[in-house]
Amino acid sequence: MNRFAHVWFAIAFVLTGVFVVSLLLATREPTPEAPIAPLPTEEGEASLTLLSPTSGTLEAGQTQTVLWESKSYTSPFIGINLIRKVGDTPARYELVRVIAEKTKNDGSAVWVPAPTTDLGEGLSIELVCVGVRKEACRAGNDGAPTSKIAVINTGRFANTASAYQAIERLNNK
Structure with missing residues (x-):
């Protein structure tokens, strides 16, 4: 293998990793945001x-x-x-x-x-x-x-x- 083949192999490896990570993030289920409630007290809302x-x-x-x-x-x-x-x-x-x-x-x-x-x-x-x-x-x-x-x-x-x-x-x- 010549030295340019090693460079192309490294670039292909990095691009494949970026694609896989992007695909995993895109298909991930979004986490619902918890509602922000008022401060809990015995008397009620602050x-x-x-x-x-x-x-x-x-x-x-x-x-x-x-x-x-x-x-x-x-x-x-x-x-x-x-x-x-x-x-x-x-x-x-x-x-x-x-x-x-x-x-x-x-x-x-x-x-x-x-x-x-x-x-x-x-x-x-x-x-x-x-x-x-x-x-x-x-x-x-x-x-x-x-x-x-x-x-x-x-x-x-x-x-x-x-x-x-x-x-x-x-x-x-």
């Missing part, structure tokens, strides 16, 4: 419910207290995000910023809306489960934000009338 702020106009730079209630939620931590609604059908939200990536699950956290990044309307506070699979915890109203807030910077208005008009526009939407 959930986080936002209590405050749920509506209204907040002023940038003023300390706010985010209040929530946790039910059957065993993790000692939660996350808090500020999100903005960007679409209706289906409802879509974008992250404005993380208020608290990981804070104690004690029912309250302090937040000071930033005068640069946190401004606008159509904002919501989102509670996020930390330390458990996201699918195993229901935050708020099945993941849909339950708050509707606006953050304004009163220092940016020329006078009281323009600030009042901005607040009225937010309340009428």
Whole structure:
């Protein structure tokens, strides 16, 4: 046998192996994915419910207290995000910023809306489960934000009338 015959034999051997492995993988029975169930507890499904702020106009730079209630939620931590609604059908939200990536699950956290990044309307506070699979915890109203807030910077208005008009526009939407 010449040396090229050895090369062709090696290539044929490798290609045959690849074909056999591909054939075995293609005919393999797919494994069904197990459904992800909520955390098992005596009280029921784990959930986080936002209590405050749920509506209204907040002023940038003023300390706010985010209040929530946790039910059957065993993790000692939660996350808090500020999100903005960007679409209706289906409802879509974008992250404005993380208020608290990981804070104690004690029912309250302090937040000071930033005068640069946190401004606008159509904002919501989102509670996020930390330390458990996201699918195993229901935050708020099945993941849909339950708050509707606006953050304004009163220092940016020329006078009281323009600030009042901005607040009225937010309340009428």
